[in-house]
Amino acid sequence: MNEFSRRGFLGLAGAAGVAGLAACAGTGTAPSTGSGGGSSNTIEFWSNHPGNSKPVEQEIIKAFEAANSGLKVKLVDAGKNYEEVAQKFNASLAGGSLPDVVVVSDVTWFNFALNKQLSPLDELLATAKLDTSDYVDALYNDYNLDDKHYALPFSRSTPLFYYNKDLWKAAGLEDRGPKDWDEFLTWAPKLKAAAGSDKIVMELPDGSNYLDWVFQNMVWGYGGAYSKEWTPTFSDPNTVKAGTYLQNLAKDGYLKLSKDPAPDFTAGIVGCSMMSTGSLGGVAKDAKFPVGTAFLPTDGNCPTGGAGVGIPANISDDRKKNALTFIEFLTNAQNTVTFTQATGYMPVRKSAVELPEEKAFLEKNPNAKTAIEQLPKTRSQDNVRVLLPGGGARIGKGLDQIVQGQDVAAVFKALDAESQQVFDSQIKSKLGA
């Protein structure tokens, strides 16, 4: 209902009514340093509360204010997902009143960094004498552009292999995930026989819902990649091999794509899936069968995901300094544990797993343990997916076509050309500038 007429045409009329007035305002005067609104002692934190984390965020903020007298943090509801936060941040870039700290996802940070709208953090970190070596390397280096880091990891997730233990037992399989995708292929017929005709062996999100994210694992598993640095490598024989594998899974009736596999999986209709660690809590709560989790097939080929926190470029140095103090606090070992236990995200600090409360938590939640043990085996995603504008959507669309039966080599060749063209026209000139 709310979804329905949200942008109803009356809304158009409403905004249009003041269009004349607004036109005079243009995009406002460029916000000079410090005039981005806000006082230097109040830190405005724009967050979408990833994983329904608002109460935890408030708890951490309270602790921060207690530890840093004189500093206040204002938590702002900046959207329901990362894209909305980016939209709101974009509006504030045009209109002033910038936040001090903003949540940026793996996909949205790069464009802001490239256009110099986020501060590079390295100098700030050095001045504040903060050590970054405790951040999980793959997560920290996700925000690297020209040897500068533009965000620190905050709500980070990885995909996990989820499986229905009852079905695994019925098919006579060992209680573990597949070692690699070839092994999965030998399991699939057994699973299909055990599941029956009205159930599906494996369901993955479709191309508009991050199939391109989990498929990254298959590509790497077969030795391919979406890109090497900035050169797209879809036509690489190994990448094509992975694409063909995906296509054959669908052709043989083992694989189905859907908008969100979690409901089908928890309803017991689907045997296994690759989903975000963020789904862990919900799936475990909803499912009426024992849920198993495992590393993604093939070692060391798990992509990272989720979001970090950054600092806008056009605010005063004082505000930046305070913002960094807050970010450091928000992502320190203690708080990353508090935050991740409440949400299902990954602790972003290496030392976090050593804390006694985290040890106790993992003891009780073996599935969360799988996710954390997989963390050192993660790998930063290929540039073409996360850093090229529209990269994820472009690859997702191609993968959808493959699953529907189009020629793999042809689709990947087109992806190569398109990605190259987007890079040449939109990124190349700004790199190193």
Added chain:
Amino acid sequence: MSTSTILGTLDDEKAPEAPTRRRRRRASHNVEASTHNRGPLWTAAGYAGMVLVVLVVAVPLFWILITSFKERGDIYVRPAQWWPDPATTANYSELTTRIPFFDYVRNSVLITSATSLAKIILGVISAYALSLLRFPGRSIVFLVVIAALMVPNQITVISNYALVAQLGWRNTYQGIIIPLAGVAFGTFLMRNQFLNLPGEIIEAARLDGAGPMKLLWRVVMPMSWPTLVAFALITVVNEWNEYLWPFLMADDESTATLPVGLTFLQNNDGVTNWGPVMAGTVLAMLPILVLFLFLQRQMIKGLTAGAVKS
């Protein structure tokens, strides 16, 4: 069928001021009569069609309602549960504890009433001026208003944001209300309605010495209720559901509206517990539903009042 006949004769005798409406009604009357003469097969098909349409509209609403009373584990099951068993009101209490629901309701009511009121008043007054008052440049003003209707708000949103932010109105009621209060659609709709009113009545009122305001309130408005009520209804529903602008302006529950607030029940990364979301949807729907039922009555009343008066 009998009521429509009566209305038809009433029209014939007593409502010479609305020839277009009469013609339309007569035409629909004829269509109705001809379908009634068709065989039982056609009637059955007609009913089947109606049932189908009702189902298409009603089933999702029904699903929202029953889901709001289900326990979490019962929402995603196969075969689907068509009746909450066991029923629970836990979703409703979770809704009010997990987000500041009543703050959102307050903001929604305030913002919707203020913007709707402003839009309706502005729409009526500007339409009146553009249709019945004579002044130089009238058609140019009208063209500008219509042109404003063509600009999508996604385009103006950034410059509006800049303006409002510079005024220091972010996260305030006026920052949300004032940019939304401008109206081109209402001007357009009401102007056309006013132009369709019979010139003789307006002229007669003027001859009897009615000033511009009296003409508007005592003569023009009573004949335009149905259109005005329809316009008001559309406005209120749209304002109630407005998302983009309140979302950009509001920072927290002190000004955010219901559509913005309800999104915080959803989980952006992971599994959403749909029970409270559906409970929130049901509660967000109710005021509009009540308003609709109430205004619909007025709409029909207005329609018949216009037909027999004068």
